[in-house]
Amino acid sequence: MDLKIYKDKQEVAEQFSNYLVDQLKDKETFHVALSGGSTPKIVFDVLADNFAGKVDWSKVHFYWGDERCVPPSDDESNYKMTVEHLFSKIDVPEENIHRILGEKDPANEAMRYANLLEINLDRIEGVPQFDLVILGMGDDGHTASIFPHEIDLWDAKDHCVVATHPDSGQKRVSINGKVINTAKEVVFLVTGASKAEKVEAIVDKTEGSDAYPASLVNPDSGNLVWFLDEEAAAKLNQNPS
Known part of the structure; x- marks a missing residue:
């Protein structure tokens, strides 16, 4: 894995945005699974502010790694957050936005979305392959x-x-581990002191760390990058990049 450590959440967002735009170069189409959360929100702001007119967004297809089972108008919706912070500010074709329909029956929607991924993406041994999966990590290691x-x-x-x-009982639709690990590239965006303990456990593979789903992220491609701020990386013996 490749660890990239920056001063704060803003710098993580700026550096990841540069990294993403670099990934898009020379690609005819690019399929990316987005994450929700506070750090992606800043990433979307940076992309909208710095790259709205510098990227051919018509070649980027947007999906989500997970979505809360709420309507798209709900403040909990990852889709709504992305519209407000990115899609409303860039020129992206409507047909390139492939949202998880959080307002639908969760079991049926999981089946529909899995089918959509099978149709839209290349498959490796039957598993849909994203060009990039962006992940966050919770304080509990999810x-x-x-x-x-x-x-x-x-x-x-x-x-x-x-x-x-586990706490709210809210249903969510999520891609599974095989889809994550089949991606050509997987990036973690993890910031804040509350994540430091789990970052240490997962990166250093301490005893019991395999109980955390984030520890199971190990793409077949070998392309795994962690974008961390100094707070999240505080327990690691690493120098900032």
């Missing part, structure tokens, strides 16, 4: 919407699963 208490969903047969938030 990633996408695979939580520790449902870690078996990681290896689910279906490409998309219905997960349940």
